[in-house]
Amino acid sequence: MFENLTERLERSFKILKGQGKITEINVAETLKDVRRALIEADVNYKVAKTFVDTVKQKALGQNVLTALKPSELMVKIVYDELTTLMGSQAATLELKGKPAVILMSGLQGSGKTTFSGKLAKKLKSERGMRPLLVACDVYRPAAIDQLQTLAASIDVPVYTEEGNKNPVEIAKNAIRYAKENHNDLVIVDTAGRLAVDEDMMNEIEAIKNAISPDETLFVVDAMTGQDAVNTAKAFNDRLDFNGVVLTKLDGDTRGGAAISIRTVVDKPIKFVGTGETLDGIDLFHPDRMAERILGMGDVKTLAEMALKEYDEKEAQALAAKLRKNQFTFNDFLKQIQQIKKMGNIKDLASMIPGVGKAIKDMDIDNSAFKSIEAIIYSMTPYEREHPDIIKGTRAQRIAKGSGTTLQEVNRLIKQFAETRKMMQMASSVKNPMKMMNQMKQMKGRRR
DSSP: OOHHHHHHHHHHHGGGTTOSSOOHHHHHHHHHHHHHHHHHTTOOHHHHHHHHHHHHHHHHTOOOOTTSOHHHHHHHHHHHHHHHHTTSSOOOOOOOSSSEEEEEEOOTTSSHHHHHHHHHHHHHHHHOOOEEEEEEOOSSTTHHHHHHHHHHHTTOOEEOOTTOOOHHHHHHHHHHHHHHTTOOEEEEEEOOOSSOOHHHHHHHHHHHHHHOOSEEEEEEEGGGTHHHHHHHHHHHHHHOOSEEEEEOTTSSOOSHHHHHHHHHHOOOEEEEEOSSSTTOEEEOOHHHHHHHHTTOOOHHHHHHHHHHTOOHHHHHHHHHHHHTTOOOHHHHHHHHHHHHHTOOHHHHHHTSTTHHHHHTTSOOOGGGGHHHHHHHHTSOHHHHHOGGGOOHHHHHHHHHHHTOOHHHHHHHHHHHHHHHHHHHHHHOOSOHHHHHHHHHHHHHHHO
């Protein structure tokens, strides 16, 4: 995400490296490159120009602190302005109706249906709400089936009316149904088109007028760049929506939509969607997005994602096992499953400051775990619980069963043994000096 923009901005800031102070000349040279980077990222031209002018004014008005280099000061100013440009603070949903109603809008293929399922799951698990999904896309043949499949996976009901081609009637009837069946949240999935047209706009406007939703969200594919901003403006002119949802943010996103859309339509980005799994939804935090664009990582979001998968009882049990050196391949397998639930490995790693740049050209995804999982699954239950017995013919059998080589199996066994020792030492903080000495000894043996 934003790799090209991040790289270009880093190059721009290098112009100021080694400079003793900020001057009008070196600022102008840096910001000329920044503006070019923003436009290449498909940021609206007027937004890019205003942004650069504001940064220039603030940079020239600053006295550089002795402990702060000009390039670092410029990064700080750009970070602050990017955060302001994208909305300053996270915007939440205002759900006061009984039931609360959320209307989804956007073009076909933007990810409305998938996001409806993601939002239903999030509000069900985090707020304890009882969602009802409503299928108002009566034109796309697979839309209702897709919504029903998503809903079944999260145990949420779907309201449909077979044979009824009037989405306004369906939406009104769904709200009546929700009241009768004690659903306190209604999420209405609507039809889209390949481009903005009058029929679609009339229809979505009629649905909004009929059901008076608490929130109308505009869902847009982040990969469409400036086109996303233009489409958002067309929808907002007719619907006056409450907020924007950026989907497919894990794809080849240039950054233009995220940076421009808040200024052009004067409406906040409320959520971002990543991937096809129903866990791929997050609140949009302008400050965190600015950090990611500038290559600073996003440790806060990474920590929140980890906490979602955190189970206190399991963690305590694992800590006890580590202290007793009883960590097994079954425990290792559980840790892998938890990491995979959090999302794409490369995206997760890029949230760690400094790592994103180091791995940008590396091909890393969750398939990297496949051979490890295959090896572990080829072990007997007893072998998983007693890794030390895996030698000789056992290792050969595991390699054959997992479709890997004996060398791969032996390598995993060795790495697991070393990891277990390290984890045991890390879990015991009573004697840190002893731990450091043991780590040095292990390092020496590997040479």
